[in-house]
Amino acid sequence: MNHAPDFESRNIATTAEAERARYHALFNAIDDGFCIIEFFDGPHGPLSDYVHTEANPGYERHTGIAGVVGKTLREIDPIEADRWIELYGSVLRTGEPIRFERYFLTAGRHIEVSAARVEPASLRQVSVLFRDVSARKKAEEALRASEALARVNSERVQLALAAGAIIGTWFWDLPNDRFTVDEPFAHVFGLDPAQGRDGLSLAQVIANVHPDDRGGLIHAISDVIQRGGHYAHQYRVRRADGRYYWIEANGRVDHGPDGTPLSFPGVLLDVEERRAVEAERDRAAASLRALNDTLEQRVIERTAELMRAEEQLRQAQKMEAVGQLTGGLAHDFNNLLAGVSGSLQLLSIRLSQGRLADVDKYVVAAQGAVRRAAALTHRLLAFSRRQTLDPRSTDVNALVNGMTDLIQRTVGPGIKVEAIGVAGLWPALVDAGQLENALLNLCINARDAMPNGGRITIETANKWIDRSAAHSHDMPEGQYLSLCVTDTGTGMSPDVIAKAFDPFFTTKPMGMGTGLGLSMIYGFAKQSGGQVRIYSEVGQGTTVCIYLPRFYGDVDSQTLDHDADSPIAGTEAGETILVVDDEPSVRMLITDVLEELGYTVIEAADSVAGLRLLQSNVRIDLLVSDVGLPGGMNGRQMADAARQTRPGLKVLFITGYAENSIIGNGHLEPGMQVMTKPFALETFSARVREMVDASS
Ligand code: ADP
Ligand code: MG
DSSP states (O other), X not given: OOSOOOHHHHHHHHHHHHHHHHHHHHHHHOSSEEEEEEEEEETTEEEEEEEEEEEOHHHHHHHOOOOOBTOBHHHHOTTTHHHHHHHHHHHHHHOOOEEEEEEETTTTEEEEEEEEEESSGGGOEEEEEEEEOHHHHHHHHHHHHHHHHHHHHHHHHHHHHHHTSEEEEXXXXXTTTEEEEOHHHHXXXXXXXXXXXXXXXXXHHHTTXXXXXXXXXXXXXXXXXXXXXEEEEEEEEEOTTSOEEEEEEEEEEEEOTTSOEEEEEEEEEEOHHHHHHHHHHHHHHHHHHHXXXXXXXXXXXXXXXXXXXXXXXXXXXXXXXXXXXXXXXXXXXXXXXXXXHHHHHHHHHHHHHTOGGGHHXXXXXXXXXXXXXXXXXXXXXXXOSOOOOOOEEEOHHHHHHHHHHHHHHHHOTTEEEEEEOXXXXXXXXXXXXXXXXXXXXXXXXXXXXXXXXXEEEEEEEEEEEOHHHHHHXXXXXXXXXXXXXXXXXXXXXHHHHHHTTSTTOOOSOTTTOOSOHHHHHHHHHHHTTOEEEEEEXXXXXXXXXXXXXXXXXXXXXXXXXTGGGOOOOOOSSSOXXXXXXXXXXXXXXXXXXXXXXXXXXXXXXXXXXXXXXXXXXXOXXXXXXXXXXXXXXXXXXXXXXXXXXXXXXXXXXXXXXXXXXXXXXXXXXXXXXXXXXXXXXXXXXXXXXXXXXXXX
């Protein structure tokens, strides 16, 4: 167009210019970036560079490149020029529009670039449109990221599922009450998988839960729905095979901002094995416990068995002892019976012969024999555990207080006697007289264990014997009071303790111990519903405790009237003889004889009463005593005790030959003599006179 423009052509030009202006206005107004590039041949060859002929303001916003119009590509981007020329050049060459995305760093935007050839191709122009796709890009990326995360998560779940830890999953849409589960879940619950996908009711799900676990499960579910947060619960579910398996449901309840429970997703864990292991452990523990229990039970049974065996042995030993004794007794009795029947026979012969002068002799002989028989019988009773007891409510503190003087005098001044009665002591149900004997006996044992003096402590206490104490003490559970005598003497070895209660067991020299004291106390305590225990160590002294059952009621104040039965007889003026014998007829006989001789006679029926008199200040010139006596002491022991306060006391023992060893086998102390029964009354009278008259 090198000719001058005519009107028409100016018109045309004007029209074209107006169009271009409009086109430019539009061009500048659009938000997208836009430019036209025109290729030309350069030093690098044909169509090897281009220049931006036009660019709107959007171009700069989208690409971050300003002032490109009129500039060659190689000026703007020398490094990447060839790639752009290749890209846009292909559009120019082929006429195929292209579209691609590119991130423009300076603008910080993701841009979708579309390029198309401007026709005709001879213009060598390409139009390029830039559209910002950053927002879309961001959304896509977020989507991709979440997809990736979901993939990872699902892979994890798959892994867990594959590993068998998770054996099912569920999702519970709470507002719509839609409970959906996956196939493994349906399998675990013995349900149809199709149903699981469609949605289940809670009732359907719970139907196969073990009936014992159902209540707990419903409770746990409603609890977590209400409180929200984590949920874990173990229970048994029946599968298609009809067996119950342990599972753990693990989930979480999400609440909306207003506190409405929204969703409750979760997984099922297989805890069958864990439960099995735990159950096995529990079973093992239980059987161990059971073993322990039965072990204890077996030990108790075994101990009881042993104790029974021991008791039988004791019984056997006792029987042996009784056998020896009865053997001796039978022998004695035969002799005595021979004496009695012989006397009676001779008596009847003399009577028939009319020889009355000889009659007395046989009567005396018969009486002597009968008396010896009585004495022997008495010896039996002395350690028999079947004496007649008279248990009454007794204030043991008062009993002890009433005895301390007697005890102190009995044990002598070298031993300090102390009584400690606990305040508020329960009354005991016991035969008071026997308890006095027992206490005295314990104190005599204590004295014997303290030849060089020491201390005796008598203590009372209330005792609760609980189950284990009852077991170890071999006595019924319950309330008891204890009466303990403690000494500071030699103590006892375990061996001696084991045998101490046996009848005739004594460690004392011949004639000093009968071995019957503790045996009698044991029999008495057991018969009273109580017990006796020895606590002792060699060299440390001994405590012997008598346990007596508590009496529930008032104390009988009559029980302990000591003075009432202490006969204060005899006068200071006359010579006085104390006769101690438990056989009333013998006592009467002797008393008559002695009174005929002009003596004042006092009588006592047992060793305690006798000792009480001996320790009073009643005048006693001679003690005539049987050796085998009730009251816990034999005649010898009573006499020894009496000599503590009456050192020169003269004593005449009257005894059957079987009792010789008790009084010392003939080795008697000065001032002591013995007459063996039976004896003539004249001989007896002569001996008494001789002894009373002798200067002491
Ligand atoms: P005895 O006193 O006649 O020997 P016991 O039955 O009273 O008979 O006592 C039996 C034995 O128990 C005694 O010989 C003695 O060995 C022992 N014994 C009893 N009491 C005590 C004690 N308090 N201290 C040391 N040993 C004792
Ligand atoms: Mg004794």
